Amino acid sequence: MTGPAVLEDLLRTEAPYVLGALVRRFGRFEAAEDAVQEALLDASIQWARDGVPENPRSWLTRIGYRRMVDLLRSEQAAHRRELQVGIAEVTVPAGPAVATDDSLTVVLLCCHPALSRTGQVALTLRAVGGLTTAEIAHAYGVSETTMGTRISRAKQTLRKAGARFTPPAGSDLSERVGAVLDVLYLIFNEGYTATAGAELGRVDLAHESIRLTRMLAQAAPGEREVGGLLALMLLTEARRPARTTADLGLVPLAEQDRRRWDRTLVEEGLAVLDAVWDTSDPGPFRLQAAIAAVHAQAESAAATDWREILGLYLLLERTLPTAPVRLGRVVAAAHAFGPVVGLRLLDELDAEHGLAEDPLTAQRVLAVRAHLLDQRRDPSAAAQFRAAAELTANEAERDYLLRRAAQTRVIVDS
Template sequence: MTDPVAEVGAVAAVFREEYGRAVSVVLRTTGDLGLAEDAVQEAFAAAAERWPAEGMPEQPGAWIITTARHRAVDRFRREAARGEKEAQAALARWDTEPEDETFGDDRLKLLFVCCHPALAMPARVALALRVLGGLTTAQIAAAFLVSEPTMGQRISRAKAKVRDTGIPYRVPSAAELPDRLAGVLAVIYLVYNEGYSADLGAPVERSGLCAEAIRLARMLSQLMPFEPEAEGLLALMLLSESRRAARSGPSGFLVPLAEQDRSQWDAGLIVEGLALVRRSLRRGSPGPYLVQAAIQAVHSSATSAAETDWKRIARLYELLATVAPGPVVELNRAVAVGEVEGADAALRIVDGLGLAGYHVFHAVRADLLRRVGRTEEAADEYEIAAKFAPGEGERKWLTERRHGLAAAP
């Protein structure tokens, strides 16, 4: 007898692993991105109904793709503008269209399709996160710090433009790749960040995204081996990933970087990440991902929190602010300034940032207020930070910090 609860969890696991690939394969069949995504979602809905009773098929990914393909062909037949001949043509494309091995992976190919230069940059990134990672509109809106309705409209317009302008599902030529690189890098970075927050209690659907982002970044670096930003992004994620085992305690609480047991860090990932940073920096003109990787390299090279070279980190954040200015960069620069010049200097930077509702902003401000003795204000900021934190582990840690302030004499 099958376990219905286990089977529901199995559907979620297959969704995490196969959603993007299924959309890309069905898109190759239909040429219609909206139709491909709808068909895959219908296939997963069917799996959620059938698998708990019938058990999971031996090849669940193939089951999803086959079911989605038939749902797409059924849609062709139902719509007045499409007839039986076009439906059969879609089936013929499925059976005869050769695989293009330029990328070696349908998901990376789909990523470049979504990042077509005909779409505005925010729309490229949002659309790719939606169809590649299966993220909800709410999750994508949170990543962009915009409202959910605004993001929903942005994604809908992007899908309509893909459909109406006939953006093809094909591998870009070598000359076209640089124009799409910025959007591709941004998507991979945000996919990783979504998975990174999931490790501490965010929805399970996001917990496999880190590995997927690193896999895509490795393939992208192989595709464009002389592109420093591609290597920089891979290095950034590898160095962050090296700390996975030390990021949370036994109870699921967040463990801040300064308090982590560095013996738990993955030395192999650190060595690989540091080598990528050194090699890419020798090429000159570092972009935002490479600068962020260099910052992480400083943290990873320190044998203890006390030995961290905060002056160097502060200088790197100054460089980052010139190549990628923005309030989040300033917030991180303020943390480094706080270590070098003191909490008062950092507060002067933080208080000028319009990041209300961003949990990291409130957490940083709470810590700075605590350090200057403004305890009641710090407690309020910790409470706000916990309210907006994306994962349960962070909420627990922030709440504990607030309670610690209340218990202090």
């Protein structure tokens, strides 16, 4: 018997290899992705019962080929004019699966210029990141049905555009880099703080996004923002050992034991950022990496230069005027000048930009407001903590917020 968490990690790791093999063989991404999903479903049932086979990738590839043939045969039955394609002659390859790592090629295919940015990101999160349609929908603040429709349309668009399973180069590669960076960052964020589940994060997703970003940096050495994203990931991932207690409870940044941070990742992240930093034109990922670097170089939370971080957020907001960035500026201002200033800025930005209405920041707005009110010993902080807890499906995050709400009530009552 294999534990569900171990099995889920294994299937997510193998999926891009199997998808790449099917797309390379058949040239039909939309059908191949469906076939892989069916193979993964078969494996999740059979392996949980009988154990993982000796060569799981070969097993998945073999089942994926069979499902692919079934799908194409069914398609031909509905379109008799295509019978000459000869699907019936397709044979399932024997022997071990090809060890080629097609992960980055799959990402680049999913980020085809014919797709909208939402389609690019959603399709890649599902095909390579291993996220379910429900998880992707949650990240975008839409229903699972809506996101399922978007993913289906994206796959159809790839087919109509005649997308080929070949690594893009030159200008074709450059015009896809922006979308790929967004995708990899979203996968990393899901790995660092999962949208749902009992654990705070999903290490496998974070590590996979870092691995893919390293590969992209090698494929596009002149793209400085790729290095910026890699530095950001490394500096952020370095904190993971200190983010949770022994019982997997959340430990906020200010309370983390920085001696537990992974210094190897910190040093590598700082070196990567230095190599790509350009003061004349810092891009959004390099600016976010610079913010992470300020945290990484501070010996303690109290020693953090929050005014420098605030200045970086102001620069970042000019190039990336999003709700999460604006909320980050609120947090920096509150640390630099006190909770009153932070609350005032939060009210101003919320009124102007609707931060509380944005699905990407609605929960965080409540949490930030709760923290700032708590610093002022305002009794309404408890209600804000509870409201924030209700909006998260991550159990570790919810437990932390409810614990803070309880602690606030104790302080007020005492």
